[in-house]
Amino acid sequence: MTQGTPTLAAGARKVTADEVVQPFITEIQEACAALPEASRPKMVAFLASSDPAAVKYAQWTAKTLERDGMRFELREVEADDLDEAVQKANADTSVHGIMIYYPIFGMLPGFSGASADHALRDTVSLSKDVEGLCHFYRRTLYRNQRYVDAEQARKCVLPCTPLAVVKILEHLDIYDRKLSDDSQLSGKTITVVNRSEVVGRPLAAMLANDGATVYSVDIDSTYIFRRGKVEHVSAEATTEQFVRESEVVILAVPTDSYKMDPSWVKEGAIVVNVSHFKNIDGDALLATRPGVRYVPAVGKVTIAMLERNLLRLRENFAGCSRLMWDSSTGCVEPAPPVSSP
Amino acid sequence: MTQGTPTLAAGARKVTADEVVQPFITEIQEACAALPEASRPKMVAFLASSDPAAVKYAQWTAKTLERDGMRFELREVEADDLDEAVQKANADTSVHGIMIYYPIFGMLPGFSGASADHALRDTVSLSKDVEGLCHFYRRTLYRNQRYVDAEQARKCVLPCTPLAVVKILEHLDIYDRKLSDDSQLSGKTITVVNRSEVVGRPLAAMLANDGATVYSVDIDSTYIFRRGKVEHVSAEATTEQFVRESEVVILAVPTDSYKMDPSWVKEGAIVVNVSHFKNIDGDALLATRPGVRYVPAVGKVTIAMLERNLLRLRENFAGCSRLMWDSSTGCVEPAPPVSSP
Numbered sequence: 001m002t003q004g005t006p007t008l009a010a011g012a013r014k015v016t017a018d019e020v021v022q023p024f025i026t027e028i029q030e031a032c033a034a035l036p037e038a039s040r041p042k043m044v045a046f047l048a049s050s051d052p053a054a055v056k057y058a059q060w061t062a063k064t065l066e067r068d069g070m071r072f073e074l075r076e077v078e079a080d081d082l083d084e085a086v087q088k089a090n091a092d093t094s095v096h097g098i099m100i101y102y103p104i105f106g107m108l109p110g111f112s113g114a115s116a117d118h119a120l121r122d123t124v125s126l127s128k129d130v131e132g133l134c135h136f137y138r139r140t141l142y143r144n145q146r147y148v149d150a151e152q153a154r155k156c157v158l159p160c161t162p163l164a165v166v167k168i169l170e171h172l173d174i175y176d177r178k179l180s181d182d183s184q185l186s187g188k189t190i191t192v193v194n195r196s197e198v199v200g201r202p203l204a205a206m207l208a209n210d211g212a213t214v215y216s217v218d219i220d221s222t223y224i225f226r227r228g229k230v231e232h233v234s235a236e237a238t239t240e241q242f243v244r245e246s247e248v249v250i251l252a253v254p255t256d257s258y259k260m261d262p263s264w265v266k267e268g269a270i271v272v273n274v275s276h277f278k279n280i281d282g283d284a285l286l287a288t289r290p291g292v293r294y295v296p297a298v299g300k301v302t303i304a305m306l307e308r309n310l311l312r313l314r315e316n317f318a319g320c321s322r323l324m325w326d327s328s329t330g331c332v333e334p335a336p337p338v339s340s341p
Numbered sequence: 342m343t344q345g346t347p348t349l350a351a352g353a354r355k356v357t358a359d360e361v362v363q364p365f366i367t368e369i370q371e372a373c374a375a376l377p378e379a380s381r382p383k384m385v386a387f388l389a390s391s392d393p394a395a396v397k398y399a400q401w402t403a404k405t406l407e408r409d410g411m412r413f414e415l416r417e418v419e420a421d422d423l424d425e426a427v428q429k430a431n432a433d434t435s436v437h438g439i440m441i442y443y444p445i446f447g448m449l450p451g452f453s454g455a456s457a458d459h460a461l462r463d464t465v466s467l468s469k470d471v472e473g474l475c476h477f478y479r480r481t482l483y484r485n486q487r488y489v490d491a492e493q494a495r496k497c498v499l500p501c502t503p504l505a506v507v508k509i510l511e512h513l514d515i516y517d518r519k520l521s522d523d524s525q526l527s528g529k530t531i532t533v534v535n536r537s538e539v540v541g542r543p544l545a546a547m548l549a550n551d552g553a554t555v556y557s558v559d560i561d562s563t564y565i566f567r568r569g570k571v572e573h574v575s576a577e578a579t580t581e582q583f584v585r586e587s588e589v590v591i592l593a594v595p596t597d598s599y600k601m602d603p604s605w606v607k608e609g610a611i612v613v614n615v616s617h618f619k620n621i622d623g624d625a626l627l628a629t630r631p632g633v634r635y636v637p638a639v640g641k642v643t644i645a646m647l648e649r650n651l652l653r654l655r656e657n658f659a660g661c662s663r664l665m666w667d668s669s670t671g672c673v674e675p676a677p678p679v680s681s682p
Contacts, residue, residue: 080570083484091669122463122476125668135463135476143424229421324676325664327466328432335665335676 006283011268011291014282017300020171024304025068031311032069039318041310042071043097043130044089048079053276054101061099064303070310079104079116083123090125093321096314097130099306126332127317130309132157133198136332141202143330144182144209144228150331154316157309162203164301165250165272166210172270172293174248175210182227186211191242193217193260194252199274203250215242240264248272251279267291274298347624352609352632355623358641361512365645366409372652373410380659382651383412384438384471385430389420394617395442402440405644411651420445420457424464431466434662437655438471440647467673468658471650473498474539477673482543484671485523485550485569491672495657498650503544505642506591506613507551513611513634515589516551523568527552532583534558534601535593540615544591556583581605589613592620608632615639 032040043065047058058074065072077085082104089098102117121129126136126148140146140156148154158166169175175184190207194200195218204216208225215233216223222233222242243249243264251260252274260280265271268291273279282296317323320334373381384406388399399415406413418426423445430436443458462470467477467489481487481497489495499507510516516525531548535541536559545557549566556574557564563574563583584590584605592601593615601621606612609632614620623635658664661675 083480087671090671118459119476119479123480127668135460138460139424139464321668323666323668325666327468327662327664330428330431 007287009286009288009290009292012286012289013293014286015168015172015293015295017168017295017297020168020295021300021304024167024301024308028068028070028304028307028311040069040071041096041307041314042073042094043099043310044073044075044092044095046082046085046089046098046100047074047076048082048104049101051101051103058101060299061303061306065307065310068307070307082120086120086123090123090128091321093319095128096318097310098124098128099130100124125323127320127323127334128313129157130160130306130313132159132163132309138202139330141209142205142228145330146181148316148331149333150326150329151333154333155312157312158206158305159198159202160302160305160309161199161274161298162206163305163309164298165203165274166206167301167305168272168295168298169248169270174270179211182209183211188212188248189215189242189246190248190250191215191217191239191246192250192252193239193258193279194254194275195223196252196254199252200250203252212248215246217242251275253277253279262288265289265292269293271295272298348628350627350629350631350633353627353630354634355627356509356513356634356636358509358636358638361509361636362641362645365508365642365649369409369645369648369652381410381412382437382648382655383414383435384440384651385414385416385433385436387423387426387430387439387441388415388417389423389445390442392442392444399442402644402647406648406651409648411648423461427461427464431464431469432662434660436469437659438651439465439469440471441465466664468661468664468675469654470498471501471647471654473500473504473650479543480671482550483546483569486671487522489657489672490674491667491670492674495674496653498653499547499646500539500543501643501646501650502540502615502639503547504646504650505639506544506615507547508642508646509613509636509639510589510611515611520552523550524552529553529589530556530583530587531589531591532556532558532580532587533591533593534580534599534620535595535616536564537593537595540593541591544593553589556587558583592616594618594620603629606630606633610634612636613639 045058047054062072062074089095100120104116121133122135124134126134129137137156146156148156185207190212192200192204192214195216204214204225207214208227214225216225217239224231224233244266248270249265250272254275256277258279262280262285265285267289270293272295282294285292285294317334321337322335323332324335325332386399388395403413403415430439441461445457462474463476465475467475478497487497489497526548531553533541533545533555536557545555545566548555549568555566557566558580565572565574585607589611590606591613595616597618599620603621603626606626608630611634613636623637626633626635658675662678663676664673665676666673
């Protein structure tokens with residue numbers, strides 16, 4: 001298996017997810033160990049497909065959560081029964097978090113394909129949405145509203161994969177902690193390749209919320225995200241130009257055919273490969289670009305963020321079956337249960 | 342202008358929207374007249390495009406609501422500012438209903454095109470959603486949950502165009518009033534051509550909720566809707582076969598090129614043309630198919646339903662700025678305002 005040490009350009013370094021995730025695992029395990037068995041965070045996950053990637057992800061979440069002292073229950077259901085099953089888990093106060101393995105390859109009454117996935121995301125109660133993908137959290141994210149409630153006692157959850165990237169960048173010290181929360185990336189230029197609703201788009205918005213200038217590149221268009229503002233970029237500008245300007249490059253293209261030319265990457269830049277496919281030749285990058293730090297995979301950090309979200313939802317909403325939504329603030333707070341008759 | 346009376350097959354009849362809408366207009370005007378000026382239903386509508394169809398629709402809603410004694414305010418805003426503007430109207434307790442003229446030809450931070458429209462629909466508070474298009478009402482519709490609250494004191498609003506079709510069918514007496522609400526169409530077969538998220542799909546579900554067997558036909562697939570169940574139809578079955586079986590045919594294809602062959606329509610059937618284009622040659626239909634009743638347009642009934650929804654939202658939620666959502670029932674109720682500090 002030994003292939004010899006690959007050549008590295010001066011100061012270039014590969015950064016593993018293991019290196020980043022370790023402090024989070026410790027923190028999560030300590031938080032769980034401090035709780036009595038019966039009130040440990042409990043997640044219910046729904047699997048409604050036999051897609052091998054979904055099955056594998058389900059097994060991996062199970063193993064990780066159990067290792068860390070959390071309770072995990074996988075419910076295998078028909079796509080037709082998912083809405084009802086999610087509704088039941090919403091109503092169960094012993095459940096702290098709900099996740100669904102997408103995509104759903106079936107029909108819901110009145111929905112199919114992507115619109116079924118969309119409808120299901122919004123069916124998960126915001127008090128249990130570990131993935132942070134329901135309308136409420138999408139909207140707080142894009143509005144840079146960081147708390148669920150007006151008292152700012154309950155922080156919003158953020159979608160796991162984009163959050164994992166943020167934590168990786170924090171670990172690599174590109175956030176300027178001397179500045180306020182929403183300016184710690186100011187002066188930084190970041191390119192995010194791919195603009196999916198689950199990863200690329202929310203990540204671009206989150207980095208812009210923290211002050212960065214973000215080029216959000218997709219097959220047919222590029223937008224610049226700057227703190228709540230989005231502008232279209234002229235069709236003549238190329239991805240190569242954006243990448244050459246960027247201190248950070250995020251690669252999230254879900255195909256094996258996309259390969260970024262390593263020579264585009266600035267010296268000293270950070271490259272994070274979020275896709276399950278390698279969107280760049282990491283060895284060539286590390287061998288040729290001085291000072292580059294390359295993160296080849298983020299999956300382990302993503303699962304840690306799922307666990308962190310579960311802990312946060314438990315803190316924010318444990319035992320709460322009613323939510324009060326205030327239309328004048330757009331904020332939500334837990335409400336006391338109805339007294340039984 | 343006189344073109345001579347068109348030939349009619351025995352018992353065939355054209356049914357105008359005017360004939361159907363008259364009792365609703367009377368009911369709406371009486372309800373408004375009974376209210377003091379200052380508390381009459383107030384709708385705020387957002388126009389963020391110069392699309393001529395949207396502008397025309399805005400003028401038409403304004404005229405109709407004012408004629409009937411309702412208050413109407415058109416707010417022209419940039420697409421970028423829509424989210425904020427809707428949030429402000431959500432928070433304004435003097436506003437009873439909000440509508441947005443789609444599509445939005447712009448960008449929201451993090452959204453574009455269809456996904457911007459989708460996000461905006463969910464930004465309108467369910468307490469003001471006159472169009473019945475936010476996730477809460479889409480879901481109550483597909484689940485056949487007819488009330489907002491557990492006490493069943495507040496009826497859900499339904500999307501205006503599908504609701505207009507239901508009212509037209511009621512007017513034409515195909516609902517069997519001796520049966521319970523959710524069976525009044527049992528034994529009836531209905532074909533709905535086109536399955537958009539705004540008209541065809543919810544309409545198919547609503548008719549199925551009332552007991553009908555509904556063929557929902559779209560360019561690339563047909564589904565049968567039967568009270569909360571949806572099944573795929575084999576690719577060999579043709580639209581012609583479905584229509585030949587159907588007592589009711591709904592045409593909602595948004596193009597001028599789609600024309601249904603009138604000879605497919607069963608004797609005595611009802612044909613409702615919902616599209617702005619004529620999806621069938623009405624004169625040929627009326628001349629050749631005995632007993633057919635043909636409704637060439639539904640727009641006036643749709644606007645009356647918008648007004649009815651506005652009245653209902655005012656009754657359900659007037660003055661309420663906080664909503665209580667119960668995760669164990671999926672129901673919502675108005676909550677008292679916070680006492681000022």
